[in-house]
Amino acid sequence: MKSYCFIVNPIAGGGKANSQVYRIEENFRAAGAEFKIYRTTGPRDATLAAARAAEEGFDIVVAAGGDGTVNEVLNGLVGSGAALAAIHGGKGNDFATAVAMPKNIDEACKSLLRSEIRAIDLGRVMERYFINSVGVGFDAAVALRVNRGIRLFNGVSAYIYAFFETLLSYQYVQMEIDLGSGPVKSDPVLVAVGIGQAYGGGMRIVPDAIQDDGLFDVCVFDRMNRLGLIYHFPKVFSGKLKNLEQANMYRTKELKLKLSEVRPLHMEGEIYFGDEMHFTLEPKGMKVLFGT
Ligand SMILES: [Mg+2]
Incomplete structure (x- = not known):
């Protein structure tokens, strides 16, 4: 089974991602999956946390926030081999929608645990991915x-x-x-x-x-x-x-x-x-x- 690190932006979506943490914990404990929850402490912290999670060997790093959190996590993961995932945890969740992640957090957890991973294109502009x-x-x-x-x-x-x-x-x-x-x-x-x-x-x-x-x-x-x-x-x-x-x-x-x-x-x-x-x-x- 894969291992998961959740990078939670506690202020994303007015606290939406944070309010989903107990559902994540319950679903992942029930499944017996290895997982960790990390809450970010400020701007750019998600990038550092994602890089650290990849170094620690987590297979999947989940951005629990909105699109801004996804972009920060992505920029910490590029080149590491860890896979990027996202849940609907912010105001704008266009990436989570683009990868067909269910909006319901329990359904999203099921999707995460099924871990269907594919490679998609990666863009770069002005030194960022x-x-x-x-x-x-x-x-x-x-x-x-x-x-x-x-x-x-x-x-x-x-x-x-x-x-x-x-x-x-x-x-x-x-x-x-x-x-x-x-x-x-x-x-x-x-x-x-x-x-x-x-x-x-x-x-x-x-x-x-x-x-x-x-x-x-x-x-x-x-x-x-x-x-x-x-x-x-x-x-x-x-x-x-x-x-x-x-x-x-x-x-x-x-x-x-x-x-x-x-x-x-x-x-x-x-x-x-x-x-x-x-x-x-x-x-x-x-x-x-x-x-x-
Ligand atoms: Mg294209």
Whole structure:
């Protein structure tokens, strides 16, 4: 039987992951599985804890938090041989959804114990690894606004508020976009790069993405007026946004973005800043546990 280390972010999802710990303990004790629970103490601690767990020889390291926790755990595991797993423990759980992990914690524990492991593609940009999705442009500006905190609102309403606020203040940025055949100048609404299909808590920006085809799915969304954005935005949840003529969809192994100024990039719930972003992909570079 495999051994498991749970990296629990106690503040993720307003304490959601933490509240699931007793269910995890009960399920794993009943199964007689070897497991350990570790609670993180602050930013970046999950990366150190994941690296330590891999060193200690745990087969599977479970990110118990949201997508931000998944990204931190991933960055501690790359190259170790340990497999990455995730439960729905945060506000945004796009990776857990992408690997078909059940939302119910008891069902999720059963999936973890069945330990169906497959390798999927691993992305890299700005010295960090990602396993699901990255966005640059309008979407990153919204994510930045949400991450900095919005008084009076939380959850989905915070995103909606941030969407409208960003809509009023957003300054387009010039980009050189190189999908492998030389740079093309553009000032799109956003550029999204996906191994998985969704980000931001279920926004299916690259709905045809395949996790192990050795290629990123990329959406370059052309400039559109505010009313158009308001009207069409809800289509991102059904995956129909890609049918608009403004949505240019590509598949590529590599992507270079050069921005005319430093801007935010959102990577699985975390914000970074840069003006040069070189995306590379390692085919089937990460072992991942799938829900069953
Ligand atoms: Mg792919």
